[in-house]
Amino acid sequence: QVQLQESGPGLVKPSQTLSLTCTVSGGSISSGGYFWSWVRQHPGKGLEWIGYIYSSGNTYYNPSLKSRVTISADTSKNQFSLKLTSVTVADTAVYYCARDVSSALSRWFDPWGQGTLVTVSS
């Protein structure tokens, strides 16, 4: 079964770049039909979808973050990554990676990584 695991620094200084990696096991990120997404959750708040990368390498970013986000993939390591530039305290959140399953009429996030808390603070 597919499993996802986030990794990266838990503390980032304001104005710097947040970088996280999601390692996928039990399946290939190159498999068609799947998008690979990042979702974040501000402390005590709801869920915000950040964007995805498709197996072809195509990406889509939430317009609210588009100017600061890059999602990339390393198929040799079966990983995909998130970079968020010019972070502020408002970017403090738990960051989840998730497989974004898409078929002709259906779409959902499953499974999810366990999540990693990133705190933006000097």
Next chain:
Amino acid sequence: DIHMTQSPSSLSASVGDRVTITCQASQDISNYLNWYQQKPGKAPKLLIYDASNLQTGVPSRFSGSASGTDFTFTIISLQPEDIATYYCQQYDNLPQTFGQGTTLEIK
């Protein structure tokens, strides 16, 4: 963006109660709506997809339905392990968006 209005924001119920959560979309999203359960400190878990389809392995006490832009999530007999926050999510249009969540507590 499509805005999802979820209500109530919190709910307290007794074991065995029937619990209902609603989600209203700001525009027509057909049945392109999912429901997730998130327990404290854990990642969300898919329960219902396409508004009314139960994900494999999810207990049958959970169900979902749709009527126009209004969506309903129901637990027919609340169990102690159902304590969690529940989110709806639309995928009709990008960006995909979530409701603000409903936190369920046991009385």
